[in-house]
Amino acid sequence: MSSYLEQLFDDKNIIARVKDRMPKMFQLAELESSRAGKIGMEVGTARERIIAALLMYKYGEENVGSDLPITESEADVSLFSEKISIKTITGNLSGVKLAWTVDKQKAREFFDKYYPDIDMLLTQIIWGSTGGFIYIPKIVQQDVYKKLGKNKYFKLPKAKTNPRGVELTKRALELMVNDKRSNKIDILWTRGELSYNAYDRWIELWKE
Template sequence: MNDYLLDLFRDTRIVAKVKNRFPYLFQLAELESSRAGRIGMEVGPVREKVITALLIYKFGEENVEYDLPITEPEIDVKLFNQPISIKTISGKEPSGVKLIWTVDAEKARNFLDTWRPTYDLIFVHVNWSSKGGLYYIPYEVQNTVFNKIGRENHIKLPKQGTNPRGVEISNDALKTLISNDKTKSIEVNWVKESIDYDPFKRWVDLWSEE
């Protein structure tokens, strides 16, 4: 297990901040990624920045590496040089979490045949007007579940003739992961607030500078 991430979930000050600030910050991420009232796919990377910023706030920027090469697509951040994957999902149930983004059937099948858990996982379940949370799912937990249920039950391939854009963790696998005794969690009550957000103000202000 990652002792630093364990410390994050034990820090009562951080726990209180997550409970208090997550709804606002993730709502802001959605506003920044929306057009004509629809949330775009770019919301994922923006949400990841919220998590990365939390790690920087807690551990210091010198201990968080986030400008990583695309050759390591599963690694979103390194904390004290330890690789971490970040996944977020929005909905009533924690489902539809992508392991890889692809529309290529052959690539998806090859992924099913070769992939297995490798890194610690930070997972956020956004559930507006209800409860969700922030989870730390250690590599050891992922590996145990993967070995127990098998790759065919752990990984969900896209259905033939559809365009879901990716290979997912199966719903049963994800529920098993987040309910494991060794998985750490902070419950979040996802309540939206009124935010006066202007997507162009920052840019207009910059144009106004001499």
């Protein structure tokens, strides 16, 4: 278990800021990633940056690595050289992707080789209700993996569909989130009134 991530979830200042500011930041990320009222895939990258920025705020930019090699397919950032996976879901505890691929063979290869070995930071967004920001240590992931077995830990893409990756099963995710070794900050996801124009900053730069 990462002592640094445990500290993050014990810090009263961080807890208060997460509860107050994360909904606003994620709402802004959605606005910035939307076109014609539809949220684009790039919102995932924006959300990752918000979480990475939180780690930088707490521990300093020099201690957070955000430009990991593309070969680090499961890690999104590092904190004091410890790799971390950042995941986000909207709604119920399901649909968390471990590998993004539309190739059936690559999905099978991932299924055969995967073993959970890095900590996870999971954000559960439920607009108009309570979700949370959750730290799932790698030991918890490993214990659930061993308990359920590979076939009940993963949800592989179905044949003759257009899948977007390998998912954690709902059961696996519920066991991990509810494990006493995991940490959670409850968040009331309310939308505020935000004034946003996607072109404002670019117009200002043209004016300079």
